[in-house]
Amino acid sequence: MAPTPISNEDRAVGASTRRAWALATPALAILVLAASGPLLIVLVYSFLTPGQYGNVEWRFSLDGWAGILVTRDIFDGTLGLADAHLTIFWRSVKLSLLTTAITFGVGFPTAWFIATRPLKSRALWLFLITIPFWTNLLIRTFAIGEVIRREGLLNTVLIKLGLISEPLSIGYSDGAVLIGMTYVYLPLMVLPLFAAIDRFDMRLLEAGYDLYASRWQILRRVILPIVKPGIIAGSILVFVPSLGAYVTPRVLGGGKNMMIGNFIELQFGQGRNWPLGAALSMTLLVVVTIALLFYVRTANRGADHG
Amino acid sequence: MSEIAVEARSAVKTFGQGAAAVRALDDVSVQINKGEFFTLLGPSGCGKTTLLRLIAGFETPTSGQILLDGADITALPPNRRAVNTVFQSYALFPHLTVAQNIGFGLEMLGRPRAEIAATTERMLALVRMEEFAPRKIAQLSGGQQQRVALARALAPQPKVLLLDEPLSALDLKLRKEMQVELKRLQLETGITFVFVTHDQEEALTMSDRIGVMRAGRILQIGRPVEIYTRPANRFVAGFIGESNFLPATIDGGRLRLAAGTEIEADDLRGRHGAVTVTVRPEQVRMVAADAPGALPATIRAWVYFGTDTHCHLTLADGSAVVVRLASPASGDAGLQQGASVGLRFAPGAVQVLGD
Numbered sequence: 001m002a003p004t005p006i007s008n009e010d011r012a013v014g015a016s017t018r019r020a021w022a023l024a025t026p027a028l029a030i031l032v033l034a035a036s037g038p039l040l041i042v043l044v045y046s047f048l049t050p051g052q053y054g055n056v057e058w059r060f061s062l063d064g065w066a067g068i069l070v071t072r073d074i075f076d077g078t079l080g081l082a083d084a085h086l087t088i089f090w091r092s093v094k095l096s097l098l099t100t101a102i103t104f105g106v107g108f109p110t111a112w113f114i115a116t117r118p119l120k121s122r123a124l125w126l127f128l129i130t131i132p133f134w135t136n137l138l139i140r141t142f143a144i145g146e147v148i149r150r151e152g153l154l155n156t157v158l159i160k161l162g163l164i165s166e167p168l169s170i171g172y173s174d175g176a177v178l179i180g181m182t183y184v185y186l187p188l189m190v191l192p193l194f195a196a197i198d199r200f201d202m203r204l205l206e207a208g209y210d211l212y213a214s215r216w217q218i219l220r221r222v223i224l225p226i227v228k229p230g231i232i233a234g235s236i237l238v239f240v241p242s243l244g245a246y247v248t249p250r251v252l253g254g255g256k257n258m259m260i261g262n263f264i265e266l267q268f269g270q271g272r273n274w275p276l277g278a279a280l281s282m283t284l285l286v287v288v289t290i291a292l293l294f295y296v297r298t299a300n301r302g303a304d305h306g
Numbered sequence: 307m308s309e310i311a312v313e314a315r316s317a318v319k320t321f322g323q324g325a326a327a328v329r330a331l332d333d334v335s336v337q338i339n340k341g342e343f344f345t346l347l348g349p350s351g352c353g354k355t356t357l358l359r360l361i362a363g364f365e366t367p368t369s370g371q372i373l374l375d376g377a378d379i380t381a382l383p384p385n386r387r388a389v390n391t392v393f394q395s396y397a398l399f400p401h402l403t404v405a406q407n408i409g410f411g412l413e414m415l416g417r418p419r420a421e422i423a424a425t426t427e428r429m430l431a432l433v434r435m436e437e438f439a440p441r442k443i444a445q446l447s448g449g450q451q452q453r454v455a456l457a458r459a460l461a462p463q464p465k466v467l468l469l470d471e472p473l474s475a476l477d478l479k480l481r482k483e484m485q486v487e488l489k490r491l492q493l494e495t496g497i498t499f500v501f502v503t504h505d506q507e508e509a510l511t512m513s514d515r516i517g518v519m520r521a522g523r524i525l526q527i528g529r530p531v532e533i534y535t536r537p538a539n540r541f542v543a544g545f546i547g548e549s550n551f552l553p554a555t556i557d558g559g560r561l562r563l564a565a566g567t568e569i570e571a572d573d574l575r576g577r578h579g580a581v582t583v584t585v586r587p588e589q590v591r592m593v594a595a596d597a598p599g600a601l602p603a604t605i606r607a608w609v610y611f612g613t614d615t616h617c618h619l620t621l622a623d624g625s626a627v628v629v630r631l632a633s634p635a636s637g638d639a640g641l642q643q644g645a646s647v648g649l650r651f652a653p654g655a656v657q658v659l660g661d
Binding site for chain 2: 201203204206207208209210211212213214217221222225226
């Protein structure tokens, strides 16, 4: 068989493809270098030996990775399970899951409320939701701290209303961190939920109601399955940054209630154990990736089989 | 056989408050018999969909009652009424398969799995969609979605099936097919159908009885042939089919057209003085201008419709008359514009209209 001659059309397609690649190259280069470059450095550092005054010595060591789970007693040098580390991991996962659950519980009615407003006022409500983004995260977190501290707004109001007699001590606890993260990440839950509910055909509610479904059944069997992509997107947007949260636990949790983010920072700062910090960072990355894959698989299964 | 399936008693529905209030239903009473195909016919905004939604339970009447099988259901929510709806938009669940959509109602009623599967199977067969059971709704054409919507609403065996302009989204050919299909389903299942439409042809071809609505009121209820041949008033006569309206006077039991000729009508309805009479275009015959007793008229225009041809004429007093003739084989009726002819009305075709 004779080779197929290249037509003008093929040539034109080839040229336009080349042009497209050329135009995309700067962006791709930035993405590849900025995303994978630092990651590679972190990966390499996790296999090195900690330097005396921070930084690393270029000697291969698995101590960084081992340090995640085991710790060497400073006095007798015996190895033991790093209970403190596990507590921090557990607290991070627990608080992130709780934050996701609470933002969903609070965000879903909010998103539903906004999506069912008349078109005109809807824009205003969405605008109000995005207002917190205008202020720096640190300032907002301190503001929340002011609200929930012993002599803060919340306690003052509750005491004035006679609901409590003694001020609640929420400050510098897991509860304070949870309140702070819920506040900070709530818009990230509301916005994707709103987008999903906005596309939801409200006529399906009548169809369900007509077919003998109770309100609860309509929510569970009609609304939730259909807006599931929004729930998944919102959960990812809240869970992932919650897991790596740094500012909120630092400000609201005091020094004690650390999360992974603070713990990693500690290794690069006072702890002077860069390989451990690097290994922890990589672990966090892997955990988040696994969580994402799990989400995506669940989402796809939902789309395939209902 | 004339047991009442569903009934509205003095139903009033007002939307809005105060000066902006709209009376969508104005004291409507209607009784729909068991096993009947009842059509609510009227232009958009006449209140027919509101009446349907009152029966379904999506709206509560401002005053009046809704009865199902003799029991007052006015206060019951839709999920506690043995009534199902085929929605204009179909409103099928996009996340469920065809079979799951059809089984949804039974599932919500808590029926056993085996029963749900068997009924779903039967419904799929009834609407001839067996091979589509595992498909998602988005993979179906409009006509197929229509069938699924019907099967879904029929599966729980409602006492009354409500259909809200279900054919309006289909193209003409499919619509004609579905008209036949709907009638077949109604006969096979024996379920009472309440069908809402603004399409008079749909109403005439499918219904056992028609209720013609306008501005929140039912103007006339009757069998299609009654509604067509004996319209109660000018609106009904004009809305269903085409009609000629001629001014006339009744004096001493004699009916005289404003054009001067005395004509016969079956029923003068005890009227006296100035009235309007109506006669359908196909009930008018053209005869020679000098035929005895014929109404003199002048041809204005011919309009060719394929199966038939319309001839537009004017009478001596200037009133317009349309005559519908079967189109001649040659396609040419032979008479020219401006020609003088005589008109005769078929016996019993002239109706004196009420207000």
